[in-house]
Amino acid sequence: MNEELNNVLDVMEEDTQKGKFLTFSLGNEYYGIDIMYVTEIVGIQPITVVPELPDFIRGIINLRGKIIPVMDARLKFKKNPKEYNDRTCIIVVDVLDLSIGIIVDAVAEVLNISEDNIVPPPNLNSGGRKYIKSVAKSNDNVTLILDCEKLLNENELDELMIANE
Amino acid sequence: MSNSFIDEPMTEAYVYETTQIIDTLEQLMISSESVGIFSEENINAIFRFMHTIKGSSAMMMFNDISTLAHRMEDVFFVLRENEQVKYDFTLLVDVILESIDFFKIELMKIKEGERPDGDNTDILAKVSVYLESIKGCSTNNEKAVAKQTEKQNKVNQTVKETGVSTKYFKANLRFKKDADMENIRSFSVIHNMNELVEEVYYKPSDVMENDEASEEIRKNGFWIICKIKEEEERLKNYLKNTIFLDSLEFNEIESEEYKQLTTKFQDKISTENEWNKNKNSLKEKAKQIEKKAKHEVTMSSSQSIISVNVEKLDSLMDMVGELVIAEAMVTQNPEILSLELESFEKASRQLHKITGEMQDLVMAIRMVPLSTTFMKMHRIVRDMNRKLGKNVALDVLGEETEVDKNIIEKIADPLMHIIRNCVDHGIESEDERKLAGKDTQGTVVLEAKNSGSDVLIIVRDDGKGLNKRELYNKAASQGLLNRPFEDMSDREINNLILKAGFSTKEEVTEFSGRGVGMDVVSKNIESIGGNVIVESEYGFGTTIILKIPLTLAIIEGMNIKVGEARFTLPIVAIKESFRAKEMDIIKDTEGQEMIMVRGLCYPIIRLSEFYKIPTQVNTYDEGILIMVEENERSCCIFADELLGQQQVVVKTLPDFIKRYKQIKGLGGCTLLGDGSISLILSIGEFDLSSVKEKYNNKEVKP
Numbered sequence: 001m002n003e004e005l006n007n008v009l010d011v012m013e014e015d016t017q018k019g020k021f022l023t024f025s026l027g028n029e030y031y032g033i034d035i036m037y038v039t040e041i042v043g044i045q046p047i048t049v050v051p052e053l054p055d056f057i058r059g060i061i062n063l064r065g066k067i068i069p070v071m072d073a074r075l076k077f078k079k080n081p082k083e084y085n086d087r088t089c090i091i092v093v094d095v096l097d098l099s100i101g102i103i104v105d106a107v108a109e110v111l112n113i114s115e116d117n118i119v120p121p122p123n124l125n126s127g128g129r130k131y132i133k134s135v136a137k138s139n140d141n142v143t144l145i146l147d148c149e150k151l152l153n154e155n156e157l158d159e160l161m162i163a164n165e
Numbered sequence: 166m167s168n169s170f171i172d173e174p175m176t177e178a179y180v181y182e183t184t185q186i187i188d189t190l191e192q193l194m195i196s197s198e199s200v201g202i203f204s205e206e207n208i209n210a211i212f213r214f215m216h217t218i219k220g221s222s223a224m225m226m227f228n229d230i231s232t233l234a235h236r237m238e239d240v241f242f243v244l245r246e247n248e249q250v251k252y253d254f255t256l257l258v259d260v261i262l263e264s265i266d267f268f269k270i271e272l273m274k275i276k277e278g279e280r281p282d283g284d285n286t287d288i289l290a291k292v293s294v295y296l297e298s299i300k301g302c303s304t305n306n307e308k309a310v311a312k313q314t315e316k317q318n319k320v321n322q323t324v325k326e327t328g329v330s331t332k333y334f335k336a337n338l339r340f341k342k343d344a345d346m347e348n349i350r351s352f353s354v355i356h357n358m359n360e361l362v363e364e365v366y367y368k369p370s371d372v373m374e375n376d377e378a379s380e381e382i383r384k385n386g387f388w389i390i391c392k393i394k395e396e397e398e399r400l401k402n403y404l405k406n407t408i409f410l411d412s413l414e415f416n417e418i419e420s421e422e423y424k425q426l427t428t429k430f431q432d433k434i435s436t437e438n439e440w441n442k443n444k445n446s447l448k449e450k451a452k453q454i455e456k457k458a459k460h461e462v463t464m465s466s467s468q469s470i471i472s473v474n475v476e477k478l479d480s481l482m483d484m485v486g487e488l489v490i491a492e493a494m495v496t497q498n499p500e501i502l503s504l505e506l507e508s509f510e511k512a513s514r515q516l517h518k519i520t521g522e523m524q525d526l527v528m529a530i531r532m533v534p535l536s537t538t539f540m541k542m543h544r545i546v547r548d549m550n551r552k553l554g555k556n557v558a559l560d561v562l563g564e565e566t567e568v569d570k571n572i573i574e575k576i577a578d579p580l581m582h583i584i585r586n587c588v589d590h591g592i593e594s595e596d597e598r599k600l601a602g603k604d605t606q607g608t609v610v611l612e613a614k615n616s617g618s619d620v621l622i623i624v625r626d627d628g629k630g631l632n633k634r635e636l637y638n639k640a641a642s643q644g645l646l647n648r649p650f651e652d653m654s655d656r657e658i659n660n661l662i663l664k665a666g667f668s669t670k671e672e673v674t675e676f677s678g679r680g681v682g683m684d685v686v687s688k689n690i691e692s693i694g695g696n697v698i699v700e701s702e703y704g705f706g707t708t709i710i711l712k713i714p715l716t717l718a719i720i721e722g723m724n725i726k727v728g729e730a731r732f733t734l735p736i737v738a739i740k741e742s743f744r745a746k747e748m749d750i751i752k753d754t755e756g757q758e759m760i761m762v763r764g765l766c767y768p769i770i771r772l773s774e775f776y777k778i779p780t781q782v783n784t785y786d787e788g789i790l791i792m793v794e795e796n797e798r799s800c801c802i803f804a805d806e807l808l809g810q811q812q813v814v815v816k817t818l819p820d821f822i823k824r825y826k827q828i829k830g831l832g833g834c835t836l837l838g839d840g841s842i843s844l845i846l847s848i849g850e851f852d853l854s855s856v857k858e859k860y861n862n863k864e865v866k867p
Binding site for chain 2: 048050057066097152
């Protein structure tokens with residue numbers, strides 16, 4: 001009896017973060033990040049520009065004594081830049097021991113999305129779509145789930161290749 | 166399995182604990198060796214250490230370590246139980262140090278997550294042989310002691326009783342081929358014969374001191390002649406029972422022959438009493454020194470120490486930094502500045518004081534005394550003395566001086582290198598020293614002291630010093646110089662030994678050979694923001710001074726502004742700052758701007774152009790020029806304005822950016838008082854070379 005209960009608890013504990021996504025908006029589109037990666041959300045802060053970096057890396061911010069780089073999601077996905085305002089947020093993610101802030105238009109909510117509602121993206125090899133891990137249906141909206149590891153590492157490779165050229 | 170090995174807290178604790186024990190043990194060895202004997206307390210301590218290592222290693226299933234520790238424990242058990250035991254001190258120290266090295270290597274393997282697979286048979290055998298030799302001693306000694314007291318009780322009778330008849334014997338012992346360590350075996354034979362014989366002489370006579378004696382014993386056998394008053398059977402039996410004995414010749418000889426032989430052998434072994442007397446006086450000395458040492462030990466490595474992960478300290482420092490900023494945000498909040506609040510003022514001043522103290526304290530936590538690093542040098546000097554047959558003493562001063570943990574790690578290797586050089590090349594051989602009228606024992610002084618925000622580590626030897634003329638000739642022949650000898654200052658010439666590519670050739674020894682890898686030393690020290698100064702007087706010794714900053718984490722910086730961006734320049738790099746007139750600026754044909762200051766022409770770097778930062782300040786009479794220098798190369802940096810001088814906490818740029826690209830000229834970043842970030846410029850990366858590069862690029866492009 002007790003054991004059963006423990007097993008159930010174990011499973012529940014594991015599952016608390018599973019299937020949950022933090023959604024945010026860029027213009028009209030909604031994106032989601034696996035909640036596992038997110039460490040915190042902060043409002044927009046003064047950003048220190050670091051020279052010689054690509055334009056989508058806006059610079060570095062001081063997050064309670066920790067200095068982390070911030071990336072503008074709009075620029076990263078080759079959208080038109082937008083003035084930062086009160087709704088602008090920095091989502092701090094921790095991927096593969098790297099901390100980075102992602103600047104988004106606004107944070108929406110934390111969604112529970114069951115696996116049935118998640119489908120792989122259409123197999124097209126163009127543009128920003130490579131950062132999309134899957135597409136999820138929730139309510140009446142479609143949310144694009146980001147592949148955080150690719151988001152951080154892919155660009156590194158890209159830029160290195162550009163630099164080498 | 167192997168990867169997760171070290172993750173197990175048990176293993177981690179084991180490695181940590183054992184490493185500490187071994188370090189203490191090593192220190193103990195070195196300090197005991199300087200006295201020449203183990204004090205009772207030291208023997209007990211070593212016994213306990215070995216016992217602990219044995220226990221914990223066995224628990225962790227590291228059997229090789231455990232068995233060796235067990236054997237060592239046995240040795241010290243014998244020493245502990247039998248105060249009368251005579252033992253060969255230097256040999257014991259050697260064996261222990263060898264075991265310590267074995268432990269260290271194995272621990273390193275465990276730390277790396279590998280299986281400790283070292284072969285301990287060699288060292289184990291050595292310890293065993295040693296153990297046998299002292300064990301034999303101890304049992305016989307007990308008897309001897311008992312007998313002595315007996316003798317004293319009936320002084321008169323003994324003479325009559327034992328003085329029955331005096332016989333003389335000659336014996337030749339040969340050991341089995343694979344016995345090894347014949348000298349020690351022979352010594353233990355002689356040693357234990359004491360109670361059986363009146364007088365004993367033997368050949369080779371220097372069995373203990375001389376390792377080559379083993380060779381001789383192997384060739385000629387071990388000769389013993391003795392005078393006995395007891396039954397010869399006992400002696401014969403005793404000799405027959407010697408371990409690893411191959412053959413024994415045992416003949417009675419006439420007293421005439423005995424006398425002849427004695428003059429030949431000449432060396433009478435020290436009698437028990439002499440040994441004891443010797444031992445007692447040494448003990449006395451050991452006690453005195455230990456008293457002193459104890460005092461030092463309690464000062465440097467007292468018991469109430471806990472080890473904390475450096476990461477935790479770093480985050481604590483971050484938090485405190487944050488606290489300071491938050492405090493500024495509250496107390497200087499624009500909304501309350503207009504109000505006059507007397508009690509608030511008071512309270513905020515109090516808060517300010519506390520946060521300031523807290524910040525200092527957090528910095529102090531990271532500081533570690535240099536003593537552990539310095540202790541390691543003792544071992545190096547000792548080993549080198551042995552190997553090179555030199556007689557060098559190491560004096561350590563000011564080892565309680567504290568330096569940031571990160572720095573300690575970085576100076577250990579360079580320091581070791583310098584000490585090696587001092588002993589190897591700096592200090593002359595004993596004969597040479599005698600000729601030069603110096604004390605035969607060379608001295609290397611290792612000293613640390615604070616001087617402002619720097620720590621000076623001074624290595625001074627009283628060796629032969631540097632010959633400036635030869636240094637100069639050498640460097641000139643290697644094409645490192647183009648100035649005449651007379652034009653160079655002493656310091657410049659001495660510093661030649663720090664140049665890369667200098668010396669490392671055979672003639673090295675002629676001018677004391679520094680220069681082998683000294684450029685690496687100076688590079689390492691420079692990488693932590695310090696520098697190396699060489700001073701020397703030919704014939705009287707050399708002094709090498711390492712000037713290192715107290716901490717890597719804090720620098721004195723000058724904040725400057727360019728457009729919206731802020732930069733911090735290390736204050737040590739700044740020579741001067743001035744406002745130039747437009748007309749002072751010279752442009753060369755490539756458009757590179759330069760300025761003439763006191764007859765010297767400096768290139769100008771406009772930060773706004775260099776980093777493409779938009780700024781309103783474009784003309785020279787609006788902005789400011791800052792002349793910076795590193796490694797005797799300088800340039801002028803043009804910025805909008807100076808913001809002021811401040812101590813800043815250096816932080817590295819985020820990993821993400823570092824992985825992405827090494828940005829030229831940026832050494833890190835720091836938080837300013839208002840919470841904003843300033844980028845720290847690393848001058849070495851700009852400089853003339855960088856300017857030249859720019860120049861070349863422009864040449865190529867059109």
